[in-house]
Amino acid sequence: MMSRYAIYYPMHFLGIAMIVLALGAFAGHYFGGATEPHPRKKLLAIVHGIGLVLAIVGGFGLMKVFGIKHSSYLQNPWLLAKTLIWVFLAMAPFLMRKAPRQALLIFFLCIASFVFAASAAKFKSFEAWSANFKTAPAEAKPAESKP
Ligand code: HEM
Numbered sequence: 001m002m003s004r005y006a007i008y009y010p011m012h013f014l015g016i017a018m019i020v021l022a023l024g025a026f027a028g029h030y031f032g033g034a035t036e037p038h039p040r041k042k043l044l045a046i047v048h049g050i051g052l053v054l055a056i057v058g059g060f061g062l063m064k065v066f067g068i069k070h071s072s073y074l075q076n077p078w079l080l081a082k083t084l085i086w087v088f089l090a091m092a093p094f095l096m097r098k099a100p101r102q103a104l105l106i107f108f109l110c111i112a113s114f115v116f117a118a119s120a121a122k123f124k125s126f127e128a129w130s131a132n133f134k135t136a137p138a139e140a141k142p143a144e145s146k147p
Helices: 004-031 041-065 070-075 077-098 100-123 126-133
Strands: none
Touching (some): 004 041, 004 077, 041 070, 041 077, 077 100
16 A cells, blocks of 8 residues: 555645745735736635645644644644644735735745744754754754654
């Protein structure tokens, strides 16, 4: 049987790619000075929305792969952080439309959130993250090994 990992990992990434590219298109439109909605708003909203679903379904699937109980979900600080980022990325197009003059700021916050969400998944805690700063590259490793 095909491993869940082989399904949920690409699914998580497909979702993320769809989210961030749609956000990039929205952001460029608004910080480019547009006051009207994006001419392909509907298409972008669909890409963004399907991306959000795939990212969260993939994320929950990955939890299963890593043996993290879904019931302990919000007790995991790094998963909580990722969920808040997911909520922020979900709201970002709305925020940009409401405050187009802040679109550039929101755009950079989306970039920062992405880096944080990915690193949070890898290191799982600030201790593990900072420990890797002090480790020689050859010994550097994520908090847990892959299945
Ligand atoms: C509620 C939402 C989310 C959940 C439950 C979730 C869960 C997970 C889990 C369990 C992993 C596997 C961790 C591991 O490799 O040990 C993972 C990996 C990853 N997630 Fe998420 N995630 C969520 C949202 C996001 C968001 C919004 C982003 C980016 C914008 C993101 C980016 C990544 C990346 C890049 C990886 C791969 C890390 C790696 O293996 O190097 N995730 N996620």
